[in-house]
Every structure is written in C-alpha cells, then in structure tokens.
Amino acid sequence: MAAATATASSISAWFTPHAFARRKTRNPKIQKPVLPVPGGGEATTYTRLPLKHDYSAPSPLSSPEIKLSETAPPITRLLRNRKPQNIKQDDVVFEYSDSEPESDGEYEAFDFSGDENVGEGEEETPSVKEKGVPAVMRCFDRAKIYVKSGDGGNGVVAFRREKYVPMGGPSGGDGGRGGDVYVEVDGAMNSLLPFRNSVHFRAGRGGHGQGSMQSGAKGEDLVVKVPPGTVVRMSGEDNVLLEMVYPGQKGLLLPGGRGGRGNASFKSGTNKVPKIAENGEEGPEMWLELELKLVADVGIVGAPNAGKSTLLSVVSAAKPAVANYPFTTLLPNLGVVSFDYDSTMVVADLPGLLEGAHRGFGLGHEFLRHTERCSALVHVVDGSSQQPDLEFDAVRLELKLFNPELAEKPYVVAFNKMDLPEAYENWESFKEKLQSRGITPFCMSAVKREGTHEVICAAYELLRKSKEDKEEYEDGRDMVNLNHVAAAVKKQRSASISDFEIFHDSDSNIWHVVGSGLQRFIQMTNWRYIDSERRFQHVLEACGVYKSLMKLGVKEGDTVIVGEMKMIWHDSSDNPGASRMKKISTDSFKWAEWK
Numbered sequence: 001m002a003a004a005t006a007t008a009s010s011i012s013a014w015f016t017p018h019a020f021a022r023r024k025t026r027n028p029k030i031q032k033p034v035l036p037v038p039g040g041g042e043a044t045t046y047t048r049l050p051l052k053h054d055y056s057a058p059s060p061l062s063s064p065e066i067k068l069s070e071t072a073p074p075i076t077r078l079l080r081n082r083k084p085q086n087i088k089q090d091d092v093v094f095e096y097s098d099s100e101p102e103s104d105g106e107y108e109a110f111d112f113s114g115d116e117n118v119g120e121g122e123e124e125t126p127s128v129k130e131k132g133v134p135a136v137m138r139c140f141d142r143a144k145i146y147v148k149s150g151d152g153g154n155g156v157v158a159f160r161r162e163k164y165v166p167m168g169g170p171s172g173g174d175g176g177r178g179g180d181v182y183v184e185v186d187g188a189m190n191s192l193l194p195f196r197n198s199v200h201f202r203a204g205r206g207g208h209g210q211g212s213m214q215s216g217a218k219g220e221d222l223v224v225k226v227p228p229g230t231v232v233r234m235s236g237e238d239n240v241l242l243e244m245v246y247p248g249q250k251g252l253l254l255p256g257g258r259g260g261r262g263n264a265s266f267k268s269g270t271n272k273v274p275k276i277a278e279n280g281e282e283g284p285e286m287w288l289e290l291e292l293k294l295v296a297d298v299g300i301v302g303a304p305n306a307g308k309s310t311l312l313s314v315v316s317a318a319k320p321a322v323a324n325y326p327f328t329t330l331l332p333n334l335g336v337v338s339f340d341y342d343s344t345m346v347v348a349d350l351p352g353l354l355e356g357a358h359r360g361f362g363l364g365h366e367f368l369r370h371t372e373r374c375s376a377l378v379h380v381v382d383g384s385s386q387q388p389d390l391e392f393d394a395v396r397l398e399l400k401l402f403n404p405e406l407a408e409k410p411y412v413v414a415f416n417k418m419d420l421p422e423a424y425e426n427w428e429s430f431k432e433k434l435q436s437r438g439i440t441p442f443c444m445s446a447v448k449r450e451g452t453h454e455v456i457c458a459a460y461e462l463l464r465k466s467k468e469d470k471e472e473y474e475d476g477r478d479m480v481n482l483n484h485v486a487a488a489v490k491k492q493r494s495a496s497i498s499d500f501e502i503f504h505d506s507d508s509n510i511w512h513v514v515g516s517g518l519q520r521f522i523q524m525t526n527w528r529y530i531d532s533e534r535r536f537q538h539v540l541e542a543c544g545v546y547k548s549l550m551k552l553g554v555k556e557g558d559t560v561i562v563g564e565m566k567m568i569w570h571d572s573s574d575n576p577g578a579s580r581m582k583k584i585s586t587d588s589f590k591w592a593e594w595k
C-alpha cells in the first residue's frame with residue numbers, strides 16, 4: 001500500500017477534484033486545532049506585537065557580542081511607561097503610534113481563516129484567533145482563498161421527433177465548458193484587504209446540453225484581481241505558482257471542466273441509437289495562499305528607533321509616523337523619491353529589526369520579505385546608541401539569517417543622529433571599524449536634513465547599477481508564462497486511461513485500481529443510462545484492467561475498487577463478453593489516500 005503514494009504526481013497534488021473533496025464532510029466533533037502563538041504567525045493577515053515572553057526568551061543563535069537589547073530597551077517596559085495598562089496573562093499588548101487614529105477602544109476578535117474558509121475541499125484549517133487586535137494594526141498582506149473553475153455542463157440523451165422525419169436519430173447536445181479562473185494584477189489595489197471578506201471564488205458552470213443538438217453555454221469566467229507584487233502559492237506548499245508583479249498581467253490558473261457529450265456524439269455504425277450521455281467534467285479547485293510583497297526599489301532597514309521613518313519623511317513626500325520609541329512603524333511605508341523629471345525611485349521604510357527577527361521576534365520578520373524585491377538597501381544606524389557597530393552587525397546578521405540573498409544585496413550605511421554629541425563621538429570609531437571591513441559609511445542627521453541627500457543619491461546609484469545588471473532579466477519578463485499552472489492541469493487531465501496502477505490490500509483483501517484518466521472517466525459517466533455500465537465494462541476490458549487484475553491473482557468474490565465504484569469480481573472466462581465485475585456501490589468511497 002505504501003507504494004501507492006508514489007503514484008501521485010506533483011501536479012496531482014495541485015488540485016483535488018470536487019467530488020472527492022466534497023466527501024470530507026465537516027465533523028462537529030473535530031475541534032479546530034489552535035496554533036501555537038510564536039513571535040510571528042505563519043499565516044496571519046494582521047500584524048501584532050509579540051507577546052511579552054518573546055523578548056525574554058533566550059536566543060540560541062545570539063552571540064554574546066551582538067546584543068540589540070542594549071540599544072533597544074524592552075518594549076514592555078517602554079509601553080508601561082507610556083500608558084499604564086492592566087496586562088492580563090493572555091492579553092496581547094498593543095500600542096498606537098501618536099499619529100494613528102485610535103479605534104475608540106474597541107478591540108475585536110479576528111479569526112483569520114474564518115468559518116467561511118472551512119468546508120470547501122479542505123479539512124478544517126487551523127485558525128489563529130486573537131483578541132484585541134485593533135483594526136488599524138492589521139496588515140492585509142497575506143490571505144488564503146479558495147478558487148474553483150466551473151464544472152462542465154452535462155450532455156443529454158434526446159431523439160429527433162419531427163413530422164415526416166421518421167427515426168430522426170439521436171439529437172442530444174453536449175454540455176458547455178465550465179468557466180476558467182484567471183488571476184490578474186490590478187494596479188489600483190494596494191492590499192489584500194478585499195480577500196478578508198470574500199474567500200471563495202467559483203467560476204460559472206457550463207450549461208447542460210439540450211435536444212435538437214443544442215450545446216450548453218460556456219460557464220462564466222472568473223478573474224481574481226490582486227495587487228501588484230502578489231505571490232501566489234498553493235496552500236501549504238512552498239513553491240510559488242505565480243508571481244504577479246506588473247499591472248495588467250493576467251494568467252490562466254484553472255481551466256474549466258469539459259462539457260459532457262450528448263448522445264448525438266455517441267452515434268456510430270454499430271450503435272445508431274445510443275442511450276448514453278456523459279456528465280460534465282468537474283472543474284479543479286484549489287486553496288491558494290496570497291502574499292503581498294512590496295514592489296519598492298530601495299528598502300530602509302535598521303534597528304528600532306534608528307530614524308528610518310525620519311529619513312523617508314525627509315527624502316520623499318511620505319508622512320510616516322515618527323516618535324521617540326521603538327516600533328513606531330508597524331507597517332511598511334512607501335515614498336517616492338524624485339531626482340528629476342524621469343528619475344524616481346520607490347523607497348520603503350520598514351519596521352525596526354530586533355535580534356531574533358528572523359525567528360519572529362519583534363515586527364521586522366513580518367516585513368523582511370518585503371525587502372526581497374528591493375534592489376538596494378539603506379541601513380540606518382542609530383549613532384547615539386551605546387555601540388552602533390554592534391547594532392549594525394546585529395541587523396546585518398538578522399538579514400542574513402532571514403534570507404542570505406538579502407545580505408547579498410548592495411547597501412548604503414547611514415550613520416544617523418550626527419547632531420547629537422553621543423553620535424558625533426561615536427562616528428570616528430564607527431567609520432574606522434567599517435572602513436577596515438571595506439565599507440564606507442555615510443553620516444547624516446535626518447532631523448536636520450544634513451547628509452540625507454548624499455545617502456539617497458548613493459542608494460540611487462546602487463539601484464541604477466543593479467538595474468543595468470538585471471536588464472537581461474527585465475527584457476525577458478514578458479516572456480514569463482503565467483499560464484503554466486493551467487497547462488499542467490490540462491496535461492494531467494489528458495492522462496491516458498490506460499495509465500493506472502493496481503494495489504492489493506491483503507488485510508481487507510481489496511484491490512484498488514488507481515489512475516487519473518480512469519478517475520476522470522468514472523466521474524464523467526452518468527450511471528442513469530443503462531448503456532453507461534456496458535461502456536464502463538468495455539473500457540475496463542479495453543484498457544487492460546481486467547487482464548492486469550487476473551495476472552495479479554484476483555479471485556472470485558474479491559472486492560475491486562475503481563475510482564468511486566466498488567465491485568465484486570466474477571470469474572467468467574467461459575463467457576468473455578459478460579461483465580466480470582458487478583457494481584455494488586457508487587456510494588462515496590474515500591480513496592484520497594492515494595492522491
């Protein structure tokens with residue numbers, strides 16, 4: 001039985017036919033597992049400050065030399081100083097920046113996955129249910145949605161009845177094709193917020209065929225609109241299915257199911273009055289994880305309170321919140337820096353990074369992935385801190401641990417707060433230390449707008465160089481095939497019916513015949529018509545299922561399961577034309593173990 005798992009191709013894991021998924025009924029007894037609450041959730045669409053103990057937990061990766069805690073005081077202490085609160089054991093403490101509107105104290109519970117996520121093609125999703133997440137702090141840069149392309153319409157059995165046309169022949173039309181699911185980049189969107197309330201997206205089903213050779217209408221297509229920079233993954237998988245970057249990009253994700261054939265299509269020389277028609281093919285379905293990564297040219301990184309937002313506010317028209325405590329910035333801010341008419345760059349100011357950010361400490365981890373798309377980084381160092389060089393190293397280390405590619409990106413070091421005497425004193429030693437490592441830092445005072453122009457010009461220069469290097473890649477961007485998922489689905493659908501495997505479960509003495517071509521054939525068979533069963537037997541014979549079963553030693557009375565069909569084997573070698581197997585059940589049989 002174990003060998004069966006090997007039959008599942010990588011593509012077959014991409015979608016589940018509707019019928020099988022439907023059988024996974026909701027069991028009220030099954031309790032939703034509650035996710036552990038680490039410093040940064042796995043699939044959250046909101047941002048929260050970490051729990052108090054996140055800060056006290058020792059970091060196995062930390063080295064005694066690199067300690068951000070020396071420069072950044074524990075947040076809980078800071079929060080207590082600002083606004084006394086009754087902190088209960090299970091409460092999560094949140095703090096607003098001064099400029100953000102208070103949400104009249106109303107703290108709602110928010111369930112990311114929501115009940116609406118459950119019940120369509122997937123077992124209940126573990127949900128993260130947190131109390132006390134104010135609306136202003138939710139960041140909708142992740143979402144989980146369900147998409148399903150339309151089922152094909154059914155074909156019908158009909159005969160032409162017309163005056164003066166005796167025995168008009170079969171005239172049952174084919175069903176229409178189901179609607180397709182597309183994903184399109186909408187330049188006007190800037191968050192995944194719309195997916196908070198609408199989670200399920202289904203394309204229209206194809207119309208059923210009708211008499212007089214009338215084919216059913218095609219189902220309505222569905223276009224899922226996403227903001228630029230959205231990465232689409234299949235739920236639970238790491239592989240990226242689609243990367244939607246440029247406005248207007250459109251990819252076919254799930255093609256609709258084929259319409260079932262009506263009896264007119266089954267007419268042949270030997271069977272002029274076919275009483276058979278097919279069901280429409282079921283459209284594939286998927287749970288998708290959407291993740292929004294900012295499309296910024298330059299990312300401003302650094303420890304909390306270093307002056308990142310101040311720098312952004314000085315070099316662009318953006319007005320991010322600036323205040324003298326860590327984690328003022330809770331969500332990334334974007335600003336456009338204009339040099340002259342046609343040279344601009346988009347700069348993102350990210351929440352501060354703490355030691356352990358790559359493991360979810362602080363807020364930075366939630367947003368570090370936004371820097372993955374940046375071509376260059378500006379690393380702001382708080383010059384007035386006790387050991388700016390250690391702060392610098394700690395943040396570099398966090399970048400590296402989060403994603404080594406981030407540490408490879410070109411960067412500018414901006415030593416900030418030069419107007420303060422402490423920073424002024426630290427500058428020389430900081431500069432020497434970095435220069436000995438081949439890095440030339442810049443010094444600036446963001447508040448006084450001194451030195452910021454040089455920093456931003458240096459960043460622009462890095463951006464320009466990196467764009468030149470990437471030119472070849474950029475040229476080829478239009479060549480990205482956004483339809484490759486649909487192509488893989490189509491390929492799997494066209495799997496040959498004679499491509500199957502047989503497994504014998506010796507404990508229960510059941511034979512399982514597994515193959516996606518066969519499965520599709522069975523799904524499209526409409527058992528209401530007598531001819532269907534005959535055709536089914538004929539197909540099993542023709543594609544070699546019987547032969548293979550006999551070779552493997554199937555005996556009289558054994559149970560054989562083919563797709564949804566549970567049958568009993570009969571040895572009837574004396575009568576080769578007779579059916580070898582008798583259908584005993586088409587009840588929903590769960591065979592998903594092999595998928």
Ligand SMILES: Nc1nc2c(ncn2[C@@H]2O[C@H](COP(=O)(O)OP(=O)(O)OP(=O)(O)O)[C@@H](O)[C@H]2O)c(=O)[nH]1
Binds near residue numbers: 329
């Ligand atoms: N003296 C002085 N203070 C500065 C300078 N730049 C920023 N600050 C102050 O430092 C504090 C923090 O500035 P922010 O810009 O909010 O720092 P940040 O890095 O964005 O902080 P987080 O968003 O919390 O990570 C504010 O009180 C600023 O006024 C500077 O050049 N000189």
Ligand SMILES: [Mg+2]
Binds near residue numbers: 310322329351
């Ligand atoms: Mg900030």
